Amino acid sequence: MDEQTRMLASMGGLGGLSQADVGDPDSVRKQQSLGQPQQDIGDILQQIMAITDESLDEAQARKHALNCHRMKPALFSVLCEIKEKTVLSIRGVQEEDPPDPQIMRLDNMLLAEGVSGPEKGGGSAAAAAAAAAAGGSPNDGSIEHSDYRAKLAQIRQIYHSELEKYEQACSEFTNHVMNLLREQSRTRPISPKEIERMVAIIHRKFSSIQMQLKQSTCEAVMILRSRFLDARRKRRNFNKQATEVLNEYFYSHLSNPYPSEEAKEELAKKCGITVSQVSNWFGNKRIRYKKNIGKFQEEANLYAVKTAVDAANVSAQASQANSPATPNSGGYPAPCYTPDGRL
DNA sequence: GGCGATGATTTTTA
């Protein structure tokens, strides 16, 4: 027996047909030939439809009556209260989470890199800071620097567009859930507080997605930094004037080529480089000079002459101005080299 | 492309 027949059979015996009769095709054919059973099935189907409509109407009517009942608001609020005290009190223990330290760290980093935060500057300040931190001179502002800025701007754009998408999706989903819960609150006890909680849960879920976005953005920035701002990769020779200034100091202080911090600062200022670059330069120069004095001899003599000429010029100017002669040029001691190039 | 020069970083030393 198929399912439909069984159902109809159970709902009224198919108008006089026994189960045995229904199961017997000959019997059915016999009955159909009489026309009576077909009529009965139609009636039953109509009855079913009527029952369905009727019960729905009844349900609607009952629902309406319940909604309009004068005790309904009171009953609803009591149910909400009970629910609040039981189920929600268990769930709501750990609400109001403290701000996630990882998110804070990522936020700070993105802010420092110029990815999040105000648009102004487009991260160029961060790029410049990164370049300075890597030891790059401010005047090597070159293609790499602008490339870095362009790529950073690109990352920034992607980050903001994705963030906007997430925020929009979050807002849409929240609204949807809120509407759904408000709708449902007409038939079951859902308090506004519970809706708030649900919204908070949704926000938490979306914030974890945001964290992933922030994390991958940070990674992208780190890769960009290492690719563009790694000091070794973007090494630039100092310009001629800077090298001259440094050499001049070095050869005029050959007996003690260790500039003080103040001298380093002044040299850095003159050369347009950082103090640590000055230190690096002197470190390299000392060791390379020491390893191959012969090779540097010519250079040493050249700067000795230069310094002497400068000193003579200053002296002449001073005497012309009828003022006391200065002992040396720019505070450097007058050079006096031994055959090995030392003072 | 090879190679020396050079700026930066890392390791060792005093």
Add this chain to the structure above:
DNA sequence: TAAAAATCATCGCC
């Protein structure tokens, strides 16, 4: 801890 020494990575000339 600063300087020396070693090493790395890139530049720039040929």
